[in-house]
Amino acid sequence: MTPFKRRQILQMMAVTSTLPLIPPGLAADSPKNELVLVEKEAPGVSFYQLPDGKPLAHISMATQPHEIVADAQHRFAYVAQYGMDKWLSPGEGGHLVYVLDLVARKLARTIDLTPYHRLHGIRMDAAGRLYVLSETDSVMIRFDNPSKDEYPSQIVPVGGTRSHYFVLTRDGRRAYVSDTLSGMVIMLDPHDPTFTPVKRLLGEAPEGSCLSVDEKTYYAIDRYKGVLHAFDAATLQPLKQVQLRGEAVRIAALPDGRLIVANQADKSLSLLHAETLAEVAHLPLEAAASGLNLAPAADKVYASLESNEVVIVDIGKWQITGSFATQKAPDAAAVIMRS
Numbered sequence: 001m002t003p004f005k006r007r008q009i010l011q012m013m014a015v016t017s018t019l020p021l022i023p024p025g026l027a028a029d030s031p032k033n034e035l036v037l038v039e040k041e042a043p044g045v046s047f048y049q050l051p052d053g054k055p056l057a058h059i060s061m062a063t064q065p066h067e068i069v070a071d072a073q074h075r076f077a078y079v080a081q082y083g084m085d086k087w088l089s090p091g092e093g094g095h096l097v098y099v100l101d102l103v104a105r106k107l108a109r110t111i112d113l114t115p116y117h118r119l120h121g122i123r124m125d126a127a128g129r130l131y132v133l134s135e136t137d138s139v140m141i142r143f144d145n146p147s148k149d150e151y152p153s154q155i156v157p158v159g160g161t162r163s164h165y166f167v168l169t170r171d172g173r174r175a176y177v178s179d180t181l182s183g184m185v186i187m188l189d190p191h192d193p194t195f196t197p198v199k200r201l202l203g204e205a206p207e208g209s210c211l212s213v214d215e216k217t218y219y220a221i222d223r224y225k226g227v228l229h230a231f232d233a234a235t236l237q238p239l240k241q242v243q244l245r246g247e248a249v250r251i252a253a254l255p256d257g258r259l260i261v262a263n264q265a266d267k268s269l270s271l272l273h274a275e276t277l278a279e280v281a282h283l284p285l286e287a288a289a290s291g292l293n294l295a296p297a298a299d300k301v302y303a304s305l306e307s308n309e310v311v312i313v314d315i316g317k318w319q320i321t322g323s324f325a326t327q328k329a330p331d332a333a334a335v336i337m338r339s
Helices: none
Strands: 033-039 044-050 055-060 065-070 076-081 096-101 106-112 119-124 130-134 139-143 154-157 163-168 175-179 184-188 198-201 206-211 217-222 227-232 238-243 248-253 259-263 268-272 279-284 289-294 300-305 309-314 319-325 330-336
Touching: 033 065, 044 065, 055 106, 065 119, 065 330, 076 130, 096 119, 119 163, 130 163, 163 206, 175 206, 175 217, 184 206, 184 217, 206 248, 206 259, 217 248, 248 289, 259 289, 300 330, 309 330
Parallel strands: 289 330
Antiparallel strands: 033 044, 033 330, 044 055, 065 076, 076 096, 076 119, 096 106, 119 130, 130 139, 139 154, 163 175, 175 184, 184 198, 206 217, 217 227, 227 238, 248 259, 259 268, 268 279, 289 300, 300 309, 309 319
């Protein structure tokens, strides 16, 4: 196995900010709030002022950055590099985690995870630990002090074949992986490699997933069949499944138990009932949404559209209240609230 390379420092254009930070629970849009948005085909990450979408800074990156997560203090964000235009493209893919300084709006450093490649899912727990999923190697890579660590604290096998996307409990002791080629969803303990992963066959292509806010229910979408599955999050026992409008790619849970689904099939959003999972509201879009990014107060969702724009959806009113243009292929984002 090739040893981990020393971290590499990349010099990129940055814009300096001296804005003070506040806890991430504050809600209302102010001119100082920001959306830190991954634009996969730019490729890079852009900072946009909310709610008007004024561009503030852009950080260029190597081919196909994908998921992003920010720490609770909104001091650093972390971006996984997938490194391939399409999952069927030949080659190893990306091996970098980008560490972004959110105050200075610049690249702080990179972490080289060679020999692990095609990094996609990336999450943080309540203790500030970072978890990165290698799709091709089907391993979960953990950093206990990610702002400073050069090497992983632990690497735990997932046991899948194409481990693409995952969600995480707040304490970091359970991860739920969508393994798209095997058709399985997999529950594991990212801190204990002796824990036997629990596997359930979902269907053809499990992808978008989320946990209920109380972490009692795990939801996963069989993307191409357009079926939503609900599982007991403790046991991964099936609870319910419902047919969606067709192909669907992302799902987000609201504090009251309702769910938001991004439909690829008819380029829309659906709002689902907390208990029955029936659709209670529908919102047509001008293009399909590839990313659903909830505001900290869960009163708005910033939906990244394939038309290279972000639309702002007021969840209470269930209507679009604003939009702004982005660079190419916007996707996942971190919503940063500043005073």
